[in-house]
Amino acid sequence: MTEDYRARVRAWLAANDPGPVGGLPPAEHLSAAKRFQAALYAAGFAGITWPKEWGGQGLGTADQQIFAEEAAEYDLPTYPFIVNMGMCGPTLVDLGTPEQKSRYLRPLLSGEEIWCQLFSEPGAGSDVASLQTRAVRDDGGWAVNGQKVWTTNAQWADFGALLARTDPDVPKHAGLTMFIVDMHAPGVTVRPLKDMSGKAPFNEVYLDDVRIPAGAVIGEVGQGWRVAITMLGHERVSIGSSRPSRSSALSFDAVLALARRQGATDVPAHRERLAGLYAHERALELLNARMRQEAQAGRPPGARGSVAKLAGALQLRRAIEVAGELAGAGAVAWEPGDRHGDDLALGINSAPATGIAGGTNEVQRTIIGERVLGLPKEPQVDRDVPVRDLKVGTQRTEDPR
Ligand SMILES: Cc1cc2nc3c(=O)[nH]c(=O)nc-3n(C[C@H](O)[C@H](O)[C@H](O)COP(=O)(O)OP(=O)(O)OC[C@H]3O[C@@H](n4cnc5c(N)ncnc54)[C@H](O)[C@@H]3O)c2cc1C
Incomplete structure (x- = not known):
């Protein structure tokens, strides 16, 4: 049965791989990605473990794993949908109302609609609960004002999961609410930010008097932190379990190929580093496989998702070091048109973001110290103080309302 499934996935990917589309102009890239996601959904390979009722396949994590293994052989254009699949979709499955699930989940899976996650602000990143975007009740719904930053894929997004403050009279974690915001609504302005890869x-994302209907609350009013924790948990598992495709310049296979091109595979120091890279990549795969099996058996990863997220980020850093040593000056200067040089530079510049x-x-x-290992909590002097009495982030001295 499992091997049947693998054969079906393999045949489908071979027949439907759109090839590299990353170099296309943004609009063409997006169209190609949307066509691919629609085909993936139609073939039953999107939302493999999600409930059938909401457009998923209702299959187990073993099938998901098989698909991930086979997909790693390709450079698939799934980037525009990472927030759909890894964050907003699973959170709606967990906590959305039946109306929200029936309205949003199918187009989210098929790639027809793109989502983004509006959490971070200029003054609230790691301490996101101190955010200042305000939602006030207005005409039966809500009016939102504030600024978000680092919003992945907002340039393409149709909807965003927006964390906003609805009550400044209570401590920071207590007065938050999660909303679904229409990214095409009047008052939403999206401005691109370039990273060091160019x-x-x-x-x-600027929100100026954006109107949100009452039915767009995910979970309960004032319970946004709980929804945010659910979404961040999904995000950490998703980031932690996504490994570089074999074609990525920082996968073990690609770094080994680089070592071969450099004639470095007989040098003991390089061999040792390559072996270390391989061992860590394999350990990470096994860690992720175990977490998937546990989730299937009814034990969701919870805070342990942070272990996978951290291990994945450290593995990329390790790969950057090994690849950088092997490439030497080739990691910073290469002949025009040298695909290996382009790929390595992009990998080295992009990976630290993980x-x-x-x-x-x-x-x-x-998180691992406090919630996985049970170590004493870090001191938090502002935990029980009403937000209006805090001087945090970009908040000025005047009343935040
Ligand atoms: C590629 C990329 C995509 C992103 N996409 C999104 C997105 O789609 N939506 C969204 O909302 N956000 C997004 N973010 C933002 C991301 O969540 C924040 O950058 C992150 O949470 C860190 O916040 P910050 O940048 O404000 O850094 P800060 O919180 O200011 O941290 C600065 C430094 O201080 C350290 N630090 C902070 N607090 C502590 C502490 N208590 N203990 C120890 N060290 C601490 C941090 O580790 C860091 O090194 C994205 C970021 C990146 C890089």
Whole structure:
């Protein structure tokens, strides 16, 4: 049965791989990615473990794992849907109302609609609960004002999961609410932000008097922190379990190929580092496989998702070091048109973000210490203080309302 499934996945991927589309102009890239996601959904390979009722396949994590293994052989254009699949979708499955699930989950899975996650602000990243975007009740719904930053895929997004403050009179974790915001609504402005690779994968998002209907609350009013923790848990598992495709310049296979091109595989020091890289990559795969099996058996990863997230980020850092040593000057200068040089530079410039996005490595270590290992909690002087009495982030001295 399992081998049948693998054969079906393998045949489908071979027949439907759109090839490299990353180099296309943004609009063409997006169209190609949407066509691929729609085909993936139609073939029953999107939302493999999600409930059938909401457009998923209702299969187990073993099938998901088989698909991930086979897909790693390709460079598939799934980037526009990472927030759909890894964060907003699973959170709606867990906590959305039946109306929200029936309205949003199918187009989210098929790639027809793209989602983004509006949490971080200029003054609230690691300490996201101190955010200042305000939602006030207005005409039966809500009016939202504020600014978000580092919003991945907002340039393409149709909807966002927005964490906003609905009550400044209570401590910071207590007065938050999660909303679904229409990214095409009046008052939403998206401005691209470039990273050091020269691409603009994330954005600033300004919200000026944006109207949100009452039915767009995910979970309960005032319970946004619980929803945020659910989404961050999914995000950490998703980031931690996504390994570089074999074609990525930082996978073990690619670094080994680089060593072969450099004639370095007989040098003991390089062999030792390559073996270390391989061992860590394999350990990470096994860790992720175990977490998937445990989730299947009814034990969700919870805070242990931070272990996978941290281990994945550290593995990329390790790969950067080994690949950088092997490439030498070739890691910073290469002949025009040298695909290996382009890929390695992009990998080296992009990979450090994995140790920041979804919570930095330092934050993951704190979560692991406190919630996995049961160590004493870090002191938090502001935990029980009403937000209006705090001087945090960009908040000025005037009344935040
Ligand atoms: C590629 C990428 C994509 C992203 N996409 C999104 C997105 O789609 N939506 C979204 O909302 N956000 C997104 N982010 C933002 C991301 O969640 C934040 O950058 C992250 O949470 C860190 O916040 P910060 O940048 O404000 O850094 P800060 O919180 O200011 O941290 C600065 C430094 O201080 C350290 N630090 C902070 N607090 C502690 C502590 N208590 N203990 C120890 N060290 C600490 C941090 O580890 C870090 O090294 C993205 C970021 C990146 C890089």
